[in-house]
Amino acid sequence: MADETSSLSYRDAGVDIDAAEEAIERAKGAIRSTFGPRVLADVGAFGGLFDASNLGEEPVLVATADGVGTKVRIAAETGRFSTVGACLVNHCIYDALVQGARPLFFLDYIGTGKLDPEAVSQAIEGVAVACKKEGVALLGGETAEMPGVYPPGEFDLVGTLVGVVEKKHILDGSRVKAGDRLIGLPSEGLHTNGYSLARRIVTERMGIGWSDPFPGADQDAASVLLKNHRCYLGVLQPILEDPSLHAMAHITGGGVAGNLPRSLGGKGARGGRSVVPPQNVFEQLRAAGGVELNEAWRAFNMGVGLILAVEAEDAERIAESLQAAGEPVFLMGEVVESTGVEWIS
């Protein structure tokens, strides 16, 4: 560290350009493995190049930016960086998917207080593995060392995904009508929302550490809370162009009531919470935190990952086809003319 009169360098100011380059260098192979024939530039260009010729008849790009919330703090505290990257990719895929789009490419950003090449390359590799699995090109990214903005050890992880949908297949709520049935798809734990509350309950109310067993589970607390965002792309792709599929909602921050109405084109929903298969993680968090039922349904997904609004007479057919594909769906209720979400149980 420089003393008061000596020459100051960028490294003295807490920024290590070499560490950033090392992290990218380590992750290069994983990044390149996501490239398909449409990717035209290698890692390190100012911008990623994606061939957009013949994307469709009337292609519409769907773009979404998001983070994984304070789930990153559990990764930082436990040194397990790989699942948050996958969560980020999946979260963004579903934000595009619910408008009918298949994903094309992804860009990531990692901001951190002190750049640890091992942690950063693990996080990027987690992103790359999830991208490859879903056929998404990891087209670019940025790693920024920002002392002061982030305390030492803390980091944020942000992603942007671009997908494509044919104009006539966009799910924008315009096809939704009262009487449509609501089909719920189960989540797998918290996905990417409610972590500030969940972390506080685990550390303050349960009083357990991240490597202690989580109540009622055969895993430690970190594994339960770092669980990856469930994957819906494969099971939903076959019905994306089904005319009876009218809308989809991704249940993120704000819960069912905060997200379902965003997809319904001005209409609302009436449904039951008791039909959703209960999950141990939410039961335990509610009990230990004394979280009111309505508050829990606003902070957490409470077991609902995605909701489909479908033509009433085809609801059974669609539900059965999803079940046949291995997705344990549940009928949650129906679309109504009034706005918001009315719970009947």
Added chain:
Amino acid sequence: MADETSSLSYRDAGVDIDAAEEAIERAKGAIRSTFGPRVLADVGAFGGLFDASNLGEEPVLVATADGVGTKVRIAAETGRFSTVGACLVNHCIYDALVQGARPLFFLDYIGTGKLDPEAVSQAIEGVAVACKKEGVALLGGETAEMPGVYPPGEFDLVGTLVGVVEKKHILDGSRVKAGDRLIGLPSEGLHTNGYSLARRIVTERMGIGWSDPFPGADQDAASVLLKNHRCYLGVLQPILEDPSLHAMAHITGGGVAGNLPRSLGGKGARGGRSVVPPQNVFEQLRAAGGVELNEAWRAFNMGVGLILAVEAEDAERIAESLQAAGEPVFLMGEVVESTGVEWIS
């Protein structure tokens, strides 16, 4: 705040969903003002929709993600949030522009420890105003309140831009050859790089506050350091398809030596630093920080915003056309076969 036995809510855990909604609500008008006829969804959809029909004969999308570094800390400390948003947009535009692309749409992300609706809406409005000025749609974004990841008052600002270029007009370094002339375009201050070092010099070595006059300038220190990223899109657009334009480099983190070679397709450069018009801000920072010349050229842009590599015999014509358009360019040197950057002054 909840006591030890009471019911916990999301707000108790430091997350205020209403504050996030208020910030977006305030900025909605500015966001909508950036929408052109290709934007198909309103603010609040899960993903932004951008009509990609007829983007060109062989359209290639150019995508880039970036932040503005610890420039955000000066914004946070002074409560001046609008210019960092514009810097972010411009920074991303140039990362796409240097590959020959015109910008199409932008997405922003704001992460913060404690969400202040006024600050967040100011930052988003800064992004929106810059987008509108350059004809870019602000297609989506995310605001995340993440207590602990960010200390109170701190925030990060991340952007992703997607542009388009005809395949035959991509600038990927393949046209670059030894003997090409290098034309520099001046920066306006630090743009978005070198802030951790600059902030440390201002606060520790100069010992001045953000509202104190900056040495040698008729502005306060915050105004000098928050200066907006210079705009090159208008002046460069007319020459983007000129066959004598072989490459462009955006001088960001790592300075000229860290960025110019990225654009030269495996070749290097020999050039002079003395031809770059000196700027007071860099002179003062170097003097007060005792920063070595080579270190300063790695941490800061040192007065060079963009560098063009052009066909030698057309260098004068292109330089004169840029000067006629009001851009005070300078000839910096030439492309050589060996890699890296060799300074002859």
